[in-house]
Amino acid sequence: MKEIFWDTLGIPPTTDTKKIRKAYSELVKKHNPEDDEEAFRKINQAYRAAMNFARQISALNINDEQMVITNRREDGSFQIHVKKENELLGAPSPVMTxxxxxxxxxxxxxxxxxxxxxxxxxxxxxxxxxxxxxxxxxxxxxxxxxxxxxxxxxxxxxxxxxxxxxxxxxxxxxxxxxxxxxxxxxxxxxxxxxxxxxxxxxxxxxxxxxxxxxxxSLEFYSKLEKLTDDARLSVADAYAIAEVCPLHPRVNVNVIKPNLTEGRIDFRTNVTFIxxxxxxxxxxxxxxxxxxxxxxxxxxxxxxxxxxxxxxxxxxxxxxxxxxxxxxxxxxxxxxxxxxxxxxxxxxxxxxxxxxxxxxxxxxxxxxxxxxxxxxMLDMDLSKDLVKIMKKQIGKETCFIRQKMGNNNSYFITFRDSEIRKDKNGKYVYIPYGQVTPWVQNFVSIAVFVLVLIMAILMGMTLMQKN
Amino acid sequence: MAKIGIDLGTTNSLAVIYKEGKSERILNSLGSYITPSAVSIDDDGQILIGEAAKDRLISHPDNSASEFKRNMGLRTTVVLAGTSYTPEELSSLILKKIKADCEAYLGEPVEEAIISVPAYFDDNSRRATRIAADLSGLKVERLINEPSAAALAYLNKNGYKDGTYLVIDFGGGTLDVSVVDVFDNIIEILAVSGNNRLGGKDFNEAIVQDFCTKNGLDHEKLSSAEKAVVYRAAERAKIELSEIPMVMMEVPLDKKKYMLTLTNQELISISRPIFEGIRDPVRKAIHDSRKTLEGIDSIILVGGSCKMPTVREFIRQITGLEPVPSVNPDTAIAEGAAIYAAMKNKDLKDVVLTDICPFTLGIAVNNDILKDGSMMMSSIIPRNSTLPSSITKPYNAASNNQVRVKLHVYQGENIHPEKNLYLGSIEMDCPPTRLNSKICDVKMTYDINGILIVDAITTDGNVVTKAFRSNSNVLSSEEIEKMRSKMEASILVSPEDEKYRVLIARAERVYEESFAEQRMLITNFLMVFRANLERRDPIKVKESYKQLSDLLDKLEY
Structure with a gap:
């Protein structure tokens, strides 16, 4: 396999210049320009190329983990796949504070x-x-x-x-x-x-x-892929397409024959749809x-x-x-x-x-x-019927129909993980799950208490029976 | 064996040794660490270097020389007392003196040195410096760029803190600007720029011009002795302006007293072009380093001219940064050179300095944009490439069935090769090649010793290599040999004798700068001193030495 400049530096592709410089400084201390000109020259060229790469790519906010080197070729060129992360099913994060x-x-x-x-x-x-x-x-x-x-x-x-x-x-x-x-x-x-x-x-x-x-249609997307390849998109353009496409696109950044002596990097990009x-x-x-x-x-x-x-x-x-x-x-x-x-x-x-x-x-x-x-829903006045229709279609997700404060004909839905209300001043009040309303908490604690009690009684009874 | 760092400056030179983690300035035979870069031939044919020679620039301008560093690598000569000297020879005399002083100070032979050169020195000037070192019997493995040395001195003192530094080295004759990046003990020179024809001397020039204009004097008509007096007064006024807001320049010429009052404000207005000359290299260096002014963390000022408050203020204004005062602007470069020597010796572990090639190297090719038969520069190693650098470029045939290639190697930034510095050429035969198809590869290797090697490789694998080493294209090897024997024959004044000669030179200089009644006094004392010297009466000599030097002290201050 042909060595590319990331191999010379001994690090995976990154846009973090600190990482690149750290790798470089460690290598240079081992291969001092005074003693080992040839090795130093190679390391320095790789360093310049990597810094240049980082400078050009960093504007796109691509994480290092998203970049994978593929298609190493004889002339030192290679391809970088920019994987898009699938956040969709990730852990929910609180939206409001x-x-x-x-x-x-x-x-x-x-x-x-x-x-x-x-x-x-x-x-x-x-x-x-x-x-x-x-x-x-x-x-x-x-x-x-x-x-x-x-x-x-x-x-x-x-x-x-x-x-x-x-x-x-x-x-x-x-x-x-x-x-x-x-x-x-x-x-x-x-x-x-x-x-x-x-x-x-x-x-x-x-x-x-x-x-x-x-x-x-796989045919459509494979042809579209070809089009993006021919269009010679800039990395930013390719990324724009990949970001809005509802498939699982990957941006391929092709590094074409990096000119190491001048530290120049040429990119050619396309989008792959998966x-x-x-x-x-x-x-x-x-x-x-x-x-x-x-x-x-x-x-x-x-x-x-x-x-x-x-x-x-x-x-x-x-x-x-x-x-x-x-x-x-x-x-x-x-x-x-x-x-x-x-x-x-x-x-x-x-x-x-x-x-x-x-x-x-x-x-x-x-x-x-x-x-x-x-x-x-809080911003609108919705009838109870409409809200009911919606609730039915939401499916199993635990949700409750609630009446809007101060408006008897207006309803909305809250979900079990959060409580949101609009107060008198029109402000949203957000209470995360776990501290919902006191009575819910009381209800839960009473229920737990009762359960424990029942279990204790049951256990007592079985013990008594054994005896 | 000691390895020293030498700052071979335009006006002053000094040597430093780095040992046991500390840099130590070497004192010369007169007990000073600064040796003025001046050479003078005494009446008996012996050669005076340093302080005495500097004084004799005024009393015996025809037998004395200074500022020859500005001409290093140029084919110029100075005639001193009937003998002509090249800048290389004059520099080698300075180095010889420094070497002797170091050996006396350290009590051991000194054979190796690192010499600093302005970053903007071209290839010829660098080679001339090596020749000078060679003639003086010093082995110089490496030249270090002055701003790099200054950065090293600063960083060594301040613990190699990560960051980007702008180093401005504004000396007597040259201006160097470089951008230095430090990360994890790796000192990377990112870009250098400068002007090797701009320095503190230009301020003196500006003051002299102003002095002459205001006093109705014709600068051209002054005798060389008179000129020397005026220049010295101008320099003193410039230095005094660093301390006090206003100075009065008084010069005795032709039994008349000429005066000029000068303030910093006036100095700025008369030396506008000099300030403008500082701005450009600063801008260029920052641009070349791909940084912006905001990306510069601190600014290091070295070189005598940076002691001028006007220069500091100007730099502060154009960069918006407060210069850090933690290095001694006079000695930082020599200290840096000494530290570099220690680094090379592995006395300083884990610190690496990577330097760059300050100029573009390339060959002349047919101008295929204009197609008018003219030549244009095709750069192979672009400026600010990290050293060592090795780049190969392919070239095409210029005509059908071309069988011979002649490569002219140039150094410089101009697109027209003739405006750049010609370094040499390579000629070679090659297999017949059709127009516009590849005829050869040219590989240029520029190593950390500043040695350029050019390889021309034909398509059938034939390689012609030429190393542009110390064989200067300004001087032939016979000429260098001739110089060597001349330098070996030249006798420097012995250290015991030097002290007296320095005093005589000083007396003669003060004489030139004084008015009639004082001149009488000086002549009397000087004659007594000389007579005692002739008689070789040590007690009398000592006595009259003291009398004369006390008188001079009184007259001068």
Whole structure:
């Protein structure tokens, strides 16, 4: 196997310059330039290349653990796979802290995800959220946030008539044609140097009904892979695509013949899509017992709003939790608020799709999702019937219907792991599970006490019987 | 056997030895650790080095020389008392004196030394320095860049703390700027830049020009003796300005007294180009190191000119950093050179210094951008490459059926080879090659000793190697041999004798700088002293020596 500069330094690929320098300093002390010119030169070249690598890659926030070297070649070039972490089923983390109470609640808006806000969702900034949800502004009924970027993207979409091209579901007989059409659209985006690394546009693309319905097509994704390879994406661009694609993409960073003497590193990147089958139900499966009339109506509705149908339908878990979470909450808000959804909102079938579909189902017991859903409901006045429908579709997850404080006709759902209330001042009060309400605690302790008592009595009785 | 570090400066030189974890400055025969880099031929043909020679620059300008470091590697000569000397020869005389002083001080032979050179010294100047060392009988395995040495001295004193340092070495004749990075005891020189024609001497020049203009004197018409007096007064004024806000320059010329008052503010306004000349190398070094000003942790100032408050203030302004005062600007470089010698000897473990090549090395190729038949520089080893560096580049044939290649090796940053320094050439035959297909590989290796080796490798595996070692392309080997015999024949003044000669030189210098009535006094005392010397009467000599030196002390301060 050909030695590459990471081997010379004796460390795995890293973006941490401290680690590189540490490795270098230890090697240099062993191979002093005074005594061992040849060895020193080699170490120094590897060091310069590694530092350069780190400088160029560090802006992308890739963890060292995510990088794996593959495809070492004779000329010293190699490939680095950047694995995306699957946070989705990771341990829930508290979204809010006690600081919450000091901050006055914000004006609820369509882009406010029930106050699961920006800074508190892991590592997300307001800007990122805008960026990630920007594509939703392209669905009817949503106000368009006015920024230079969205204007540019909107213009691109209009110029290329993308809404029309992407909005219909693909019927089985037209799969082949759809694949070539969709690849054409991908090519259009990849050809535009300004927009090829735009997350919003790729979200719009991947989450469109048409591309969404090609989710299971290996042919489509392998061809798309080829396209990204030819497009010579920068590492950042490739990463943008990989981050929003709901499959399990990996970014491959190819280091092409590193020029060690000058410490120069050339990168070439592409995206590999990995298809993973999983246990979450597909649309047909989910709807097979439902009334065909209702199903038809639901499909029409989803097509009309052109909204993330794919995310709900696709039997693939969105690989990055923060995106999945934002999708889920944005759709929830949209359904609750948009006038377009007035009618369908009351149908259990919609809620079945929402809660049982592939988007929400995998994270149905996620703490962050619970908090978000509760908060979204707290901002609205929902009838008891609607809340009941929802609760039924949530499934086994322990949740309770509660009445909103000071409003007899307004209800919401809380989940067993947390209690969220809106107090008189409109502030959210968040009580983590374990210190819920005193009576629950009392109830639990009484129950435990009674149990212990019964056990003691039972044990006493058996002992007595033996005697 | 002792290994010493020598700072061979433009104006002053000194030697330091590093032993038992401490650097020790070596005192010369006069009990001072600084030896002025000046050479003078006494009336009896003996050679005076140092303090006496410096004084004689004024009284006997035609027999004395200084600042020859600025001409190292250039084909220039100075005529002293009828004999012409090259800069190499003059430097070797200084080194010879330092070597003798070291041996006397340490009581053991000194044969090896590390000599510091300005980082911006080009290849010819470096080779000239090696030749000078060779002529003086010192074995110099390594030259160290002055800012690297300064950084070493600073770090050795302060415990090799991790960080990025900007070292500004502003000496009498040269300015060197380097960016040094320290991590885990590895001292990495990231970039150097500088100007080997800018130094404290330029301030003197500016003051002299101002003095002449304001007093209506024509600088060109002054005799060399008069010039020397004015320059010395200017230097003294400059040094005094570091202590007091305003100085009065008084110069006796042609029985008249000329005056100039000078403040730091005025000094700044008359020496604007010098300050501007400091700014550029600083900017370039930081840029080359891929750092920003914010990335610099501290700034180390060395070199005599950095003692000037105006220079410090200017550097503080352009960098926004407060210079650290913990090294002695006069001795840091020699100390660093001595530490480096210890490092090489493995007396200092686990500290490694990696230096860089301060200039680009390359060959001249046909200009295929303009295609006008002109030549352009194709760089092979880019500047600031870590040493040792070895890089191979392929080159194509310039015409059809080309069978011969001539490689001209240059050093410098200009795209036009003729504006760079020509180092030499290699010629070789090669198999007939079609236009624009590969004709040969050129491999350049520049090692830590500053030796450049160029290999030309033809496509059929034929290799022609040329080492650009000490065979200077300015001086032929016969010339060097000639110099060697000349230097061996030259006699330095013996240490016992030196003390007297220093006093005489000083008396003669003070005479030049004084007014009529004082001159009378000096002449009288001097004549008595000389007469006693001739008579070889030790008691009388001692007596008149004291009288004369007391008088000079009184007159000077």
């Amino acid at each position: 006690s600081e919450e109470e000091e901050n006055p609640a914000k004006e609820p808006s369509l882009f406010d995800f029930g106050d699961i806000d920006s800074s508190r969702v892991k590592g997300l900034t307001v800007q990122e959220i805008d960026e990630m949800t920007g594509y939703l502004s392209l669905a009817p009924g949503f106000p368009v946030p006015d920024s230079e970027k969205t204007r540019r993207i909107k213009k691109f979409i209009d110029d290329n008539d993308l809404i029309k091209r992407l909005s219909n579901l693909v019927k089985p007989e037209e799969t082949e044609e759809a694949i070539s059409n969709m690849l054409e659209v991908a090519k259009l985006i990849l050809d535009d140097e300004d927009l090829m690394g735009e997350r919003v546009l790729w979200q719009f693309y991947f989450f469109s009904p048409r591309v969404g319905s090609l989710a299971k 298809y993973k089958e999983n246990k979450y139900p597909a649309f047909d499966e989910l709807m097979k017992d439902e009334n065909p009339e209702d199903v038809k109506e639901l499909i029409e509705f989803l097509q009309k709003i052109r909204l993330n149908l794919h995310a709900m339908l696709m039997p693939v878990v969105h690989p990055v939790k923060k995106y999945a979470l934002l999708d889920a909450l944005t759709i929830f808000n949209f359904i609750l608020r948009s006038p377009e959804c007035e009618k369908i909102r009351q149908k259990p079938i919609l809620w079945k799709l929402y809660f049982q579909g592939a988007l929400i189902k995998p994270m149905i017991s996620d703490h962050d999702l619970h908090v978000g859903l509760t908060k979204a």
